[in-house]
Amino acid sequence: MIDLKKSEVWFVTGSQSLYGEDTLRQVAAHSQTIVQGLSASAHIPVSIVYKPVVTSSDAIYALCLEANSSASCVGLITWMHTFSPAKMWIAGLNVLKKPFMHLHTQYNREIPWGEIDMDFMNLNQSAHGDREFGFIGSRMRLERKVVVGYWQDPEVQEEIGVWARAACAWHDAQGARVARFGDNMREVAVTEGDKVEAQIRLGYSVGGYGIGDLVDAVSQITDSEIDRLVSVYDDTYRVAEPLRKGGSQRGALREAARIEVGMRAFLEAGRFKAFTTSFEDLHGMEQLPGIAVQRLMADGYGFGAEGDWKTAALVRAMKVMGAGLDGGTSFMEDYTYHFAGAQSRVLGAHMLEVCTSIAGEKPALEMHPLSIGGKKDPARLVFTARPGPAINATLLDMGNRFRMVVSEVDVVSPDAPLPKLPVARAMWVPRPNLKVAAGAWILAGGAHHTSYSQAVTASHLQDFAEIAGLEFLCIDANTTIANFKKELRWNESYYLLAKGL
Ligand code: MN
Numbered sequence: 001m002i003d004l005k006k007s008e009v010w011f012v013t014g015s016q017s018l019y020g021e022d023t024l025r026q027v028a029a030h031s032q033t034i035v036q037g038l039s040a041s042a043h044i045p046v047s048i049v050y051k052p053v054v055t056s057s058d059a060i061y062a063l064c065l066e067a068n069s070s071a072s073c074v075g076l077i078t079w080m081h082t083f084s085p086a087k088m089w090i091a092g093l094n095v096l097k098k099p100f101m102h103l104h105t106q107y108n109r110e111i112p113w114g115e116i117d118m119d120f121m122n123l124n125q126s127a128h129g130d131r132e133f134g135f136i137g138s139r140m141r142l143e144r145k146v147v148v149g150y151w152q153d154p155e156v157q158e159e160i161g162v163w164a165r166a167a168c169a170w171h172d173a174q175g176a177r178v179a180r181f182g183d184n185m186r187e188v189a190v191t192e193g194d195k196v197e198a199q200i201r202l203g204y205s206v207g208g209y210g211i212g213d214l215v216d217a218v219s220q221i222t223d224s225e226i227d228r229l230v231s232v233y234d235d236t237y238r239v240a241e242p243l244r245k246g247g248s249q250r251g252a253l254r255e256a257a258r259i260e261v262g263m264r265a266f267l268e269a270g271r272f273k274a275f276t277t278s279f280e281d282l283h284g285m286e287q288l289p290g291i292a293v294q295r296l297m298a299d300g301y302g303f304g305a306e307g308d309w310k311t312a313a314l315v316r317a318m319k320v321m322g323a324g325l326d327g328g329t330s331f332m333e334d335y336t337y338h339f340a341g342a343q344s345r346v347l348g349a350h351m352l353e354v355c356t357s358i359a360g361e362k363p364a365l366e367m368h369p370l371s372i373g374g375k376k377d378p379a380r381l382v383f384t385a386r387p388g389p390a391i392n393a394t395l396l397d398m399g400n401r402f403r404m405v406v407s408e409v410d411v412v413s414p415d416a417p418l419p420k421l422p423v424a425r426a427m428w429v430p431r432p433n434l435k436v437a438a439g440a441w442i443l444a445g446g447a448h449h450t451s452y453s454q455a456v457t458a459s460h461l462q463d464f465a466e467i468a469g470l471e472f473l474c475i476d477a478n479t480t481i482a483n484f485k486k487e488l489r490w491n492e493s494y495y496l497l498a499k500g501l
Pocket of ligand 1: 305306333350449
């Protein structure tokens with residue numbers, strides 16, 4: 001469902017005409033070599049596309065317009081191999097709607113001590129050419145990523161790759177559709193928000209559907225479609241005895257499969273990328289969708305429970321950012337604590353809806369009662385997330401802006417089996433520890449719902465937040481409550497004043 005190779009980042013080299021044709025030909029050849037190097041890098045998931053060297057305001061303006069209207073261009077990399085007087089860039093940057101990254105690199109790694117002359121100096125001058133370009137970006141108050149270093153270094157390529165992934169997620173969100181089955185869970189605050197503002201700022205639209213629309217789609221599913229999916233379940237999971245062929249819950253499992261096929265058909269027909277459900281609004285549905293949501297998330301859909309459209313869109317964005325990387329991304333909720341001093345842990349889970357992409361083992365397919373919602377027992381996949389570093393991210397509507405909070409955590413194995421816990425779960429130790437991390441999260445107003453990922457890092461989300469113009473707060477190993485409180489206060493005044501800039 002998500003293929004980042006189809007996305008293009010355009011590599012744009014700035015220069016000017018005073019150097020003459022020979023020098024410009026060399027500039028172009030060097031740029032092409034860099035493009036080939038970046039394209040071949042395993043750290044960069046998109047196609048890097050060479051664009052002819054620009055030497056005039058008209059050419060830069062035309063290129064920016066072309067980038068804006070390109071369906072496959074997710075952003076630009078700019079580089080000034082030679083000096084490119086930056087007034088030439090004003091018209092273009094004024095209309096550019098795609099994100100851009102300024103790669104501050106140099107064609108040659110080292111100074112050729114014995115050979116260097118003024119011709120060499122005049123060709124290899126990004127050390128000051130890129131400063132001229134940097135000034136106009138700052139003068140115009142443009143958000144952009146600046147990456148410094150030699151273009152062949154893995155660290156530089158990694159930074160480009162991280163930014164490219166964020167740019168892909170941003171591109172994916174523009175015009176994206178989020179389906180909301182039912183409304184917000186009654187009286188819940190944090191899952192609410194300004195959907196008009198979200199569409200203006202973040203690009204996606206959220207549309208509400210009566211649960212009857214979904215029930216219609218589900219009721220049209222044929223027995224043979226259900227047969228096919230149930231046999232996929234049989235082959236893919238550790239199916240509990242009563243759910244197997246001839247078992248007492250086989251009929252209810254078929255109902256769960258009918259829900260999945262119907263939901264998928266509804267989402268595909270409407271070209272949706274994310275969706276929400278609500279256990280308070282299930283009229284005509286026999287079960288709260290469990291395995292259906294888990295498997296749709298695994299296929300790349302964003303999801304939020306209880307009408308949480310912000311988290312649904314964030315899960316989708318992180319699915320895009322993490323595509324092809326090791327580890328998965330899931331809707332998640334901080335559920336319960338294990339207090340144990342410095343090793344205090346969080347047990348994360350949800351009623352049902354945790355994505356199998358984070359599983360550390362083959363999931364078990366089971367059916368258990370749900371204590372809320374008043375419906376029949378829903379089928380769900382049960383597993384424990386694999387250990388390793390991960391993040392939890394949340395997006396909040398603060399009234400005058402959207403705020404993203406990210407918490408870095410280390411996922412661990414539970415101390416003992418959890419034989420009676422009938423849901424998928426992850427257990428983690430937050431950095432620097434639970435006391436500081438939970439304190440900071442609560443002071444920031446972070447939601448109980450998150451998008452959890454073992455593929456995406458805080459760096460991806462920081463780049464995404466900068467592209468999107470979101471406030472970004474990261475809780476990591478260096479966080480202290482005293483400094484975090486100051487950052488919150490400073491941000492309050494910054495975002496108030498920034499509106500006037
Ligand atoms: Mn919830």
